Amino acid sequence: MLRVGFVDGLSCLPLRMGLQATGGLDGVELVGGAPDETDAMLLSGELELGLVSSASWEGNRDRLWRVPGYGIASDGPVMDALLAVRRGRSLREARSVALASEAATSHGLARVVLERVCGASPRYEVVSPRPGWALAEYDAALFVGEAALEARRLGGVDTVDLGEVWREYASLPMVYAVWASRGDPARYGFWADRVALAVGWAELHADEVVEEARRRGAPATPEDLREYFSAIGYRVGLREGEGLKRYLAESRLLSAGPFGRVSA
Ligand SMILES: C=C(O[C@@H]1C=C(C(=O)O)C=C[C@H]1O)C(=O)O
Numbered sequence: 001m002l003r004v005g006f007v008d009g010l011s012c013l014p015l016r017m018g019l020q021a022t023g024g025l026d027g028v029e030l031v032g033g034a035p036d037e038t039d040a041m042l043l044s045g046e047l048e049l050g051l052v053s054s055a056s057w058e059g060n061r062d063r064l065w066r067v068p069g070y071g072i073a074s075d076g077p078v079m080d081a082l083l084a085v086r087r088g089r090s091l092r093e094a095r096s097v098a099l100a101s102e103a104a105t106s107h108g109l110a111r112v113v114l115e116r117v118c119g120a121s122p123r124y125e126v127v128s129p130r131p132g133w134a135l136a137e138y139d140a141a142l143f144v145g146e147a148a149l150e151a152r153r154l155g156g157v158d159t160v161d162l163g164e165v166w167r168e169y170a171s172l173p174m175v176y177a178v179w180a181s182r183g184d185p186a187r188y189g190f191w192a193d194r195v196a197l198a199v200g201w202a203e204l205h206a207d208e209v210v211e212e213a214r215r216r217g218a219p220a221t222p223e224d225l226r227e228y229f230s231a232i233g234y235r236v237g238l239r240e241g242e243g244l245k246r247y248l249a250e251s252r253l254l255s256a257g258p259f260g261r262v263s264a
Pocket of ligand 1: 012104
């Protein structure tokens with residue numbers, strides 16, 4: 001059984017369902033959790049193949065090889081990676097920002113948006129914020145995944161979609177995660193083929209995916225889920241590759257910190 005690192009969130013539900021429906025899981029077990037947990041399993045050598053945050057891939061190119069063609073991307077709004085501020089406040093004025101602990105790429109992207117696009121210079125703390133409390137304590141907060149979908153529904157809060165701002169700023173798609181292996185990526189060409197089939201399946205079965213997301217209690221209306229699953233893309237082609245390069249170059253220009261760290 002090949003154990004494959006997978007992000008266990010709503011954003012990858014279409015891919016998971018596609019893999020299941022097209023025989024992509026024969027001989028394969030998907031393992032993982034939040035992006036940082038999946039990153040850690042691949043980096044520790046516990047797994048040979050998996051989805052990895054673009055930012056973690058960049059920092060570990062000596063150990064990881066990209067399995068090209070696929071990952072997690074958006075060309076414009078992504079809906080589930082966003083900065084939220086209390087209504088009436090602006091990101092430019094934000095002095096304290098909570099960064100979701102589990103998503104390395106979105107950290108960098110939030111900082112690019114705050115510092116380079118908005119001209120802010122806030123103090124950051126890496127936390128595991130749930131929308132409700134984070135905004136009581138910080139001027140702005142990064143939310144990723146289902147917490148971001150929840151934050152969109154909070155009253156008194158404005159949200160800024162990081163994929164959308166990135167698209168306006170860089171004129172390129174954003175790549176949040178890539179597939180990578182620890183050994184020769186040629187061994188995993190079969191996996192790219194299976195992902196390709198799964199992605200095709202998901203595109204043709206949007207209703208089923210939305211229904212399953214609702215069944216799992218996703219915090220969004222069927223209309224929002226439909227929009228969300230068409231915003232999230234799994235192909236990483238030439239333009240996405242350009243977006244990835246640009247993101248990595250931009251994030252290299254950010255200072256190293258210091259960051260505070262508090263627990264939820
Ligand atoms: C936007 C998404 O991308 C996620 C964000 C990641 C990150 O910021 O490091 C990593 C993996 C993705 O799961 C999403 O999946 O919801």
